[in-house]
Amino acid sequence: MASEREEETETPLTPAVFHIMLALADGERHGYSILREIERYTEGQLKLGPTTLYRSIRQMLAAGYIAEADERPDPALDDERRRYYRLTEKGRRVALAEMARLARLVSLAQRTSLGRALGAELNLGGA
DSSP states (O other): OOOHHHHHTTOSOOHHHHHHHHHHTTSOEEHHHHHHHHHHHTTTSOOOOHHHHHHHHHHHHHHTSEEEOSSOOOTTTSOTTOOEEEEOHHHHHHHHHHHHHHHHHHHHHHTSHHHHHHHHHTTSSOO
16 A cells, blocks of 8 residues: 555645546546536536546546546446546545645645634634
8 A cells, every 4th residue: 555655746736636536536427527516516616628627637547546437327328428437546545645735735824824814804713
């Protein structure tokens, strides 16, 4: 099993790659479904284009972060041209390392005057 340190060398991830990992965290999806899931959970704040999506998917496949799903839905129920992707164990470890990196970054930011100002602005008990 790879060490946490090895996954840290694979971060930081691009925002597109990290969002694709989040979209795949709970199960397999095809490309269009990934786009819709990202748009849904970002409440429309992030809309990846197809070029960014499929370029990122190619890179993620090459890096071993995702894999094409082995099983396909019944062609009568789905478009047989669709490719379904799933997060690999390596992808899950790298995503967790990225989450930890981002959590440390946010924690650091919250301890600065910017973070205290935002906390006060949001009435979070900051300065």
